[in-house]
Amino acid sequence: MPKKKLPAGTRESLLRSARKAMKNAYAPFSRFKVGAAILTSKGDVFLGCNVENSSYGMTNCAERTAIFSAVAEKGPGLEILAVAVTNAQGVPCSPCGACRQVIYEFGPHAVIFYQGKNGWTESPITDLLPEGFRLK
Ligand code: THU
Secondary structure, three states: OOOOOOOOOHHHHHHHHHHHHHOOOEOOOOOOOEEEEEEEOOOOEEEEEOEOOOOHHHOEOHHHHHHHHHHHHHOOOOOEEEEEEEEOOOOOEOOOHHHHHHHHHHOOOOEEEEEEOOEEEEEEHHHHOOOOOOOO
16 A cells, blocks of 8 residues: 655654654663654654663663553554654664564554664655564
């Protein structure tokens, strides 16, 4: 299915929101602060930051924080149209494998804005996660 047309300025406003969320990151172990913002088909924007833990594996990435927060507030019917990811170091940072699968669950047609190896990049989630897993 073709991706939906995003409103003009979506990328810039989502990146701005992601940078704002990044300030709340709890990253004392990696010192790598990440922010994420997601846009839903209803036009709502949800923010997330990474939240680390002394038990390192319990860490939650910024992208999943934003998505879980959206589901908690709006319920499971939401559709993600776009995700923006920023980091405080200004280095390439695309969503990790776990986050790609979670984005795909709620946004199989979503586009992702992130800093890639060759600068700011826009990729459909299906390019980042071909053959994403689905139970239904
Ligand atoms: N991290 C994110 O929050 N999102 C990403 O896309 C990549 C990695 C976090 C997890 C951890 O807190 C820190 O960055 C270093 O891996």
